Amino acid sequence: MQFLVYIVVYPLLWCISKLPFKLLYLLSDGLFFLLYYIIGYRKTVVTNNLKLVFPNKSESEITTIRKKFYKHLCDMFLEMAKTMSISEKELKKRFLIINPEEFKRLEALNKSIILIFGHYASWEWAIIVQQYINFKGFAVYKKLANKYFDKLVRDIRTKFKTDLISTKETINIITSTEAKGVKSITGFLSDQSPRVSKEVYWGKFMGIDVPCFTGAERLAKKLDFSTAYLKITKIKRGFYQAEIITLAENSREYPDYKLTDLFLTEVEKQIHEAPEYYFWTHKRWKHKDKKPN
Structure with a gap:
């Protein structure tokens, strides 16, 4: 069944990836109408999240942010498909690193780097980062249940020479790489919600107590790596x-x-600046009432 779904969907994704950007965004407009007005995909989750973190905003303000978010969501989904065939030159033009000299400065410290970022703007196109740094590149991800789509995701995200490693492999691979004397840069998406346990760290995110992933920090402290945040901003449609x-x-x-905490503060700043580009369909605050007293 997994393979059947894959062979039906893959040709569609490939065709989308070959569309010129003007047609890609026309398709995105149509997808927005379908997703927002007809299907209503996770609209309740998005609305509840927005009302929770922006209690002082009016209904009309919430609606405006919600619509802008769904338009961005559709753009980003199709941009992910576009990554299948996009060239390095084109992606560098559309995802610009504005201070690559900071990577060089961090490399000069002769320490591996933990690069943390959130589900904001276009994290998928951050795969081009490897082209700006000499260190060995890794990106941590969660394996997909469908092994064929999992391979597709791996192929897409590694096309610019970043190795994809699963969450379970991370500690062993990064530790062994460091033991061999190879300096690395490892990307973590760290703003989503972990399972609640007695050991989990509770931090403030958008003024609300939430359990937090701390794997990136713990790895950086254990191996004495530098830690950096990748602030991704959407400039206009198709450009970051x-x-x-x-x-x-x-x-x-x-x-x-x-x-x-510093990482979460950076994500918060971006959300306040332009909330429509955060990934509101995730249930980030679902455990907010479970913090132990």
């Missing part, structure tokens, strides 16, 4: 820019969870 913001050159010097 990214800024490398160093959070810590010496991660071990920071108290536990400080780097996680």
